[in-house]
Amino acid sequence: MCGIVGLFLKDPKLEPKLGAMLTDMLITMTDRGPDSAGIAIYGAGDGKRAKITVQSADPDADFRSLDADLKEAIGKPVLMLVKSTHAVLEVPVDQMEAARTALAHLRPQVKVMSAGENIEIFKEVGLPKDVAARFEVSKMGGTHGIGHTRMATESAVTTMGAHPFSTGADQCLVHNGSLSNHNGVRRTLKKAGMTFETENDTEVAAAFISHKLKEGAQLGEAMEATLTDLDGFFTFVVGTKNGFGVVRDPIACKPAVMAETDQYVAFGSEYRALVNLPGIEEARVWEPEPATVYFWER
Amino acid sequence: MQTFDLGAEGLRALNSALHALKGQTNMTSWEVVNPKGAHAIAAGVDAPVDITVRGSTGYYCAGMNKQATIRVKGSAGPGVAENMMSGTVIIDGDASQYAGATGRGGLLVIKGNAASRCGISMKGIDIVVHGNIGHMSCFMAQSGHMVVLGDAGDALGDSLYEAKLFVRGSVKSLGADCIEKEMRPEHYEALEDLLRRGEADGKARPEEFRRYGSARKLYTFNIDNASSY
Structure with missing residues (x-):
């Protein structure tokens, strides 16, 4: 079991409340996944700055003077915001790859959670309410976001095993289910140049979609390909810089409920996760069909 | 009328109160408000009472129901009326997967659509769906x-035994050992009654349906069918 929540806002008036709405939804899904929790929030980027969200097991040591060290390495200004075990590093967008390379040398033990113009990912072991509070998710605004509560089956309960997984700039994926051919797909993707941080099946699904997008596929096409190439049980929710997608395997035993109004598109593993959204009584509520790709882009 | 606020009083209090109703009771009419998708609402009721749930429910609403009439004024999550023994459960909206699974009576x-595996392993329950049903429905x-x-x-109807299936619209595909069968007078009669009890007699006529049932080639072991098992 696992819990997934997602929100794609159509009404800019709701954007300041995105984090608060997602936090409420995430906590409702605690009993589907009390092991760890994570959230990906897409803020409005300005096209000039990129954000690298990093995680450390020893934040006091690792984040001390990290902004200054990184600035010296790339020769450009760096802004750092530390939130508990995570730090968001803002760099000029054309320096993102240089900053990542420098980071790997400066702090090899630090893990990159996400990188991109809009995305920030925060995830940790623990109850969803504690994870959300630790990163002050409820204070965050944004255009769309995805949250996950994990009940681990395929790999260990660790920070890196928590969802969402990000395997490309501004991309992320969360998963309810388990994949049976992930080792084979991982080998193929490694040969194609993708890199992996964990032995987790979901990371393979994320990398599979990132690889398709890198090859030039549209979001819908990349998600469609999961239906033929990935074997196992899955409900995936995918985020990109400007999009939000959902796909379920043909057996569709992992639950999924969606709601749409003029203001938002929402996803929940259960209807319980959606009950406090504004206007839910009048929303169009439905279960996504098996083996059918749904996505929204702005 | 007993009105129960699930948000304020909680699920255990509701189900304890409903389970305490045995045999004849003068508290025959119940209303549950603020269900908010909670699980196991009115599961295990065994009394001839009417229960109306004002909103959508989560997993296993009305599971194991005996005698009660339970109406959901919204949609139902997975496993609604699972293993129902008797009584009536009416969902005004849609039902999620395995609605009515293993139901005995x-x-x-x-009133809306049912998702996958509707009526899986049903053992005597009658199910009337006004909309569509998903894949693998009536399995075994x-x-x-x-x-x-x-x-x-x-x-x-994959691996179907003796349940009788009537579908008015299209069937995307039939499962193993499920075949179309002739509609005989007794089937029109049974269907007429089911449509009336299922509050669908104003929407459809028995002659609009096709009947599907077991070819009976799979469910008793036959060495000639070994490759099909």
């Missing part, structure tokens, strides 16, 4: 009736 009415269904006013998804 009673009537389940779904043993007895009872399934009436679908809309369409059926893939693999309808």
Whole structure:
């Protein structure tokens, strides 16, 4: 079991409340996944700055003077915001790859959670309410976001095993289910140049979609390909810089409920996760069909 | 009328109160407000009472129901009326996967659509769905009736035993050992009754339906069928 929540806002008036709405939804899904929790929030980027969200097991040591060290390495200004075990590093967008390379040398033990113009990912072991509070998710605004509560089956309960997984700039994926051919797909993707941080099946699904997008596929096409190439049980929710997608395997035993109004598109593993959204009584509520790709882009 | 606020009083208090009703009771009419998708609402009721749930429910609403009439004024999550023994459950909206699974008796009415595995392993329950049903519905269904006013998804009635299936719309595909069968007078008669009890008699006529049932080639072991098992 696992819990997934997602929100794609159509009404800019709701954007300041995105984090608060997602936090409420995430906590409702605690009993589907009390092991760890994570959230990906897409803020409005300005096209000039990129954000690298990093995680450390020893934040006091690792984040001390990290902004200054990184600035010296790339020769450009760096802004750092530390939130508990995570730090968001803002760099000029054309320096993102240089900053990542420098980071790997400066702090090899630090893990990159996400990188991109809009995305920030925060995830940790623990109850969803504690994870959300630790990163002050409820204070965050944004255009769309995805949250996950994990009940681990395929790999260990660790920070890196928590969802969402990000395997490309501004991309992320969360998963309810388990994949049976992930080792084979991982080998193929490694040969194609993708890199992996964990032995987790979901990371393979994320990398599979990132690889398709890198090859030039549209979001819908990349998600469609999961239906033929990935074997196992899955409900995936995918985020990109400007999009939000959902796909379920043909057996569709992992639950999924969606709601749409003029203001938002929402996803929940259960209807319980959606009950406090504004206007839910009048929303169009439905279960996504098996083996059918749904996505929204702005 | 007993009104129960699930948000304020909680699920255990509701189900304890409902389980305390045995045999004849003067508290015959119940209303549950603020269900908010909670699980196991009115599961395990065994009394001739009417229960109306004002909103949508989560997993296993009305599970194991005996005698009660339970109406959901919204949609129902997975496993609604699972293993129902008797009574009536009416869902005004849609039902999620495995609605009416393993049901032994009673009537389940779904006014909207039902998702996958509706009536899986049903053993005597009658199910009337006003909309469509999803894939693998009536898998290994043993007895009872399934009436679908809309369409059926893939693999309808796979490995079917003796349940009788009536579908008005299209069937995407039939499962192993499920075949179309002739509509005889007794089937029109049974369907007429089911449509009336399922609050669908104004929407459809028995002659608009096709009947599906077991070819009976799979469910008793036959060495000639070994490759099909």
